[in-house]
Amino acid sequence: MRRLPRHEGPGEAPITGDALGTSRAHESAEKHVSGTATYVDDQVAPASTLHAYVGLSNVAHGRLLSLDLDAVRAAPGVVRVVTREDIPGHADIGPVFPGDPLLVGIGEEVSFHGQVLFAVAATSYAAARRAARLARADIEALPAILDIAEGLAAQVFVRPSHTQQRGDAAQAIAAAPHTLRGEFRIGGQEQMYLEGQVSLAVPQEDGGMLVYSSTQHPTEGQKLVADVLGVPMNRITFDTRRMGGAFGGKETHANQWACLAALLAHHTRRAVKLRLARAEDFIATGKRHHFLSQYRVGFGDSGELQGLDISLAGGCGMSPDLSDAIVDRAMFHVDNAYCLPQAHVVGHRVKTHTVSNTAFRGFGGPQGMLAIEHILDNIARHLGADPLDVRKRNLYRDQLGFDTTHYGQRIEQHILPGLIDRLEKNADYRSRREAISVYNRSSPVMRKGLALTPVKFGISFTVQTLNQAGALVHVYTDGSVQLNHGGTEMGQGLYTKVAQIVASELQIDLARIQCTATRTDKVPNTSPTAASAGSDLNGMAARNAARTIRKRLTTLAAQHYAVAEDDVQFSNNTVSIGDHRLSFTELVQLAYRQRVSLSATGFYRTPKIHYDRDRARGRPFFYYANGAAVSEVLVDTLTGEYRVTRVDICHDVGQSLNPALDLGQIEGGFIQGMGWLTTEELVWDDAGKLMTIGPASYKIPAIGDTPAVFNVELLPDSPNTEATIFHSKAVGEPPLMLAISVYCALRDAAASLADYRMSPPLNAPATPERVLGACRSAREFIA
Template sequence: MNKSFQPDSTAEKIIGGAHTNREHDSASKHVTGAAIYIDDMPEAAGTLHGYLGLSARAHARITALELSRVRDAPGVVAVLTADDVPGVNDISPAGLNDEPILASGEVKFYGQPVFAVIAKTRNAARRAAQLADISYEDLPFATDVKAAMEAGHPDVCPPLTLQRGDVEAGLEKAPRRLSGEMHIGGQDHFYLEGQIAMAVPGEDDEITVWSSTQHPSEIQHMVGHALGVPSNAVTVQVRRMGGGFGGKETQANQFACLAAIAAKRTGFPVKIRPDRDDDMTITGKRHDFHVAYDVGYDDDGRIGAVDATFSARCGYSSDLSGPVTDRALFHADNCYFYEDVRLRSRPLMTHTVSNTAFRGFGGPQGLLGAERIIEEIAYQLGRDPLDIRKANFYGEAGRNVTPYHQTVEDNIIERIISELEESSDYQARRKAIIAFNKNSPVIRKGIALTPVKFGISFTATWYNQAGALVHVYRDGSIHLNHGGTEMGQGLNTKVAQALAEEFQVDFATIKITATSTGKVPNTSATAASSGTDLNAMAAADAANQIKDRLIDFAAEKYSVAKDMVVFEPNRVRIGNQTFTFAEFIEQAYIGRVQLSAAGFYKTPEIHWDRQTGRGQPFYYFAYGAAVSEVSIDTLTGEYRVDRVDVLHDVGRSLNPAIDKGQIEGAFIQGMGWLTTEELWWDDKGRLRTHAPSTYKIPLASDRPRIFNVKLAEWSENRKRAIRRSKAVGEPPFMLPVSVLEALSMAVASIGDYRVCPRLDAPATPERVLMAVERLKAGG
């Protein structure tokens, strides 16, 4: 296979290729409003609109469902119930048959869809949905983790245990020991574009679905099952999403299936878009976790043994709770070696909406548990938590095996920490903060430096595959289609940059088209930070197939050796002749060379045996670290983030500008999860934080006053990833753990740093104030 020509620094270069700053391909469209989303698409004549009727109980039997007033309402064309699903009334991604499209007989969370109204206008459907008369027989319910444990709720899916060594013996022989617990709150995705689907019926059993989804192939699969038709009858199209963050990996299934069922039943296109309040009520969140830990360590803070249980609020059905809680355990070590370890998950059923994927996919909750353990040890010993971190980092042989028995071979965390510690002037600033706190009666400051090690790959090994379709047209322009989905993260731009590098053509030569199951089949979700890793490699494979044919053609036509056919910037050199890329492609077309290829890539080396808890689930690790400085008002609990310094590892960046943007965005979103975004259910099981008026995401005023983000430019992926880059979507989400720990230090100053404040997340001003008051009271 021919490798791309790499021009030297003095040679002409292509415009917008790999390893260069380039704006997002739709950036100007985003800010001008020219970007087309599903709700912007022109509607075909006769398009109908759907709206969902929701349950008003957290757990109950439906004793009567009277929908006559709904059917008789103005503009109503059809009303769908579970009985109207022609195929299978289930959208469980885990295949456990526990997630109905529409509830039948029993409702298991407040706001569960019971019926759907299809009307001539969205407003008519919305109004009619309020006219249902549903009678219930109430049943017991529990909405949080502790209540579910006390009620003896079952796990929604099989739990996991990771174990290495003898935990009981390790705890027993440890010179020191501590135990504790932590509650980690959930988070709403709060994407800018809400859930939406539009289905257009076709001939026979065919249907086309436009869906705001991260997983077109799963939509195809679910719609096929719901309609009782094969997957080849269903085409799913995705041009872009207005944000996803994991909330559109499985949660789009329900809306797409209902739109498709309604379209086939009525014979007209059907669009479904819930209001923001209903969207937040109906769709899953980041999992809340309760973490209980027992830790043995020595006088230097080195951890000997860890026994921890990670219990999660999963909701009424399995959804992706199994792999989410698995991944929490995979990251419960973060950057630290545990000599003897046992980590257990408890994916608990609760009477709430079924929780789902969210940026980090359980990893942030596991990592936060690890950092709480480090923090506890530091306060017990009266040490800087950074010293305890350094004492426990993965190291050489004997201290480089994870709880799931994968050897950490690419560890660069010590260099990351060392460089950031120096560039941020961490030590001097910490001393100055301690001095400031001694003389400040109201405002207290805190600072923390925390690391991140995040595994890259789907832990479901079969998802680590991707396809791409590349056409080179006779004028030299290139059509690119791949199985990933664009949700604002710049995936299309980076894949196109990688393709431009392979062909050595300018970025403008390439046209990126909507993701379609009719072009690239059996795609994996754009998730697990794998979008670029998988799809860019698939596109590169397609390019190299075409290039191999072109090289064979040129070598034969011009009677030269194959190694004398070289792709240079926007040209092809054949022996001592040079042609523009377009001229050469025209020659190849005339010569009947196939100028199209379907590329494919599967991640090598990875394997995982869940039964034994052993394997190599991750192809490589991405690393990073952040220093955060905060100030709190001890009279109100209010606080601000004064400064943040980040050094993050993205390998050899395909696009530094986009990667920095991803890091900045991830940091702010993670900061929101840990400080302001709080989910709250009332005593009737109703989610009350279901709108921008009641759910507080970070504002521009909440951003760090000073925000320094740098890439570890010396880093290069040691694995055969696309042009030695590393994933960037999820790993930086965990950097703002440093904000939570800085808040903890500021609070701890009230008690002269002798007691760990044990702040739960999110550390809202109320929680900060209560922690301050506890320490003032000597607690």
């Protein structure tokens, strides 16, 4: 495994603005490992704080006829119970479209097993949980749709379907020398954050509420709490210092618990904390969307794509939530890195009576990309070609007709061909491919597989409005700086990167900058920390704020010492003003005495982006992040068990703001993606009850699953010329899709049993049971 550069520690050289682009420790790293980092559950709450819990439906689909809560109210320690009738304002907390009731009322529809019916506040957490189990709900059971295919056949959707089209795909497929058709199922994924869903609501004067929430979207939580309580947004303040992971699961699905805590606090006039246990967190919160893809593809003798007709059906669960944008993102990324000359892409938002699925790292993109990689593997096996050769022949390239996506965005920087060639050489792909073929011919049971797959991932929210950010920077008279912005910290290092940006702009030590909790009363109307846009948006906003202050200081210094502004230079905590030199602190104190403002807001909105949904054309992404991975696996073909033995990655992060953080995101994202595609299987029973409700039955990768050889390289001398923050690129989501190489390598190993003459069927996740089935299919083919 690649070793990272050593971080500076106590007593070493200070971290100045010149250190931007070098490896620096996460701003909370010591707090994380020492246990002193303050999460929502660690907040010092008022002495009278109550603890809340929820009562859940045990029916997947039905109508709530009655709800007997007498035993709940009489339980020891119970102070208050709330139902639908106790909501003073809006009862629907759908983030974009309606459909997400905060609580189900009498006579209303129950839409999934685990839906919240009521909430209870008690003097202790244990008392609240015990009391919640005492309710008696009478629910008239109704027919339930639990599978995507069933919902698709019934044409039951949470939102209308959408189509993207380029040329005449049907005609191109009919005219192609070769055609294939098939379908492919992709499973969901539990976010499995270390810190579960939790909120603490503290009543304020004038009907206000201070809410500490583990959320990626404080502004949305603020709005929904205000809606539920029937008060203006200015009465509600959200505070989020950090989350113990989120991965999309706290973008919209943190809202319900904040609203319920606030509702109970409103009625009791006491602080209320609501923290879900892991089992209920699994049951009551959304996952990555399941997908069913059905396709027809036409291609030439060398595997070049000529026409693709594909349907992407996302299993959305019971409500729209963010599914419109998530299925759109799958459609945008169904090309991955490949030109689709003629394409017809349809996205369906299928309703099922399961928990409403929601954001997850990649936001639909991984499902679209996995579908096309599955298809290219099938094409390669049909032709008897190396899958890498087929992939390379279909890459976007700087050639008219091969440089534009099926939704009309031109690829302006063709980074992937060179990046793939570099990785292919550095990972010894060709020689290893030959050696694996030799090994497999002489090994009847154990088989190896190898795959190289690329990633092209669009960066920006596909909802244009969200591509904005604000920041607030204060400089105090001792030269210290307080930084606040709309992004939330969930372990990814956003606070660290933005602080480095401000340190660079002011040319001061990083230690001078204090990042404070994300609060809606400091920076209003913020976008969620999602879509890999945290550093892009908030870094730009913070830089603009810091530049405003630096400009004021520059003007003051020039006027005070009668020099041109060009003669004022900031460097290493010092300001040179012609022949004069002041420390940064001395100049700040001069500014204070001269009544120059030392506080500034910054704002940024992403340029160039647009998308006409009616025409399915536009530029939804500011730029693309790119990468590629080579994965090697060893499979026991008699049991389906396997190990990932080696991984080589080359990933383009532009000019890295912090290589250590970027490498950590790449490694972590890859392992999380590997889990999605291998061991993480969500299982519901025939009644719609989720059976995998904890780590005993839901298997995320452990440290022992990390490949023994794990080489990660940041693409050197990245040619990124887009005007991103210091020419860096987003790194949060794209690395997850590098793990598609593991899925393809498993399929490659199974295909070796058929002498690589067929692609065995293998739905995702590729659990050992499914891999065993793929091996059996390959043996049956050769027989």
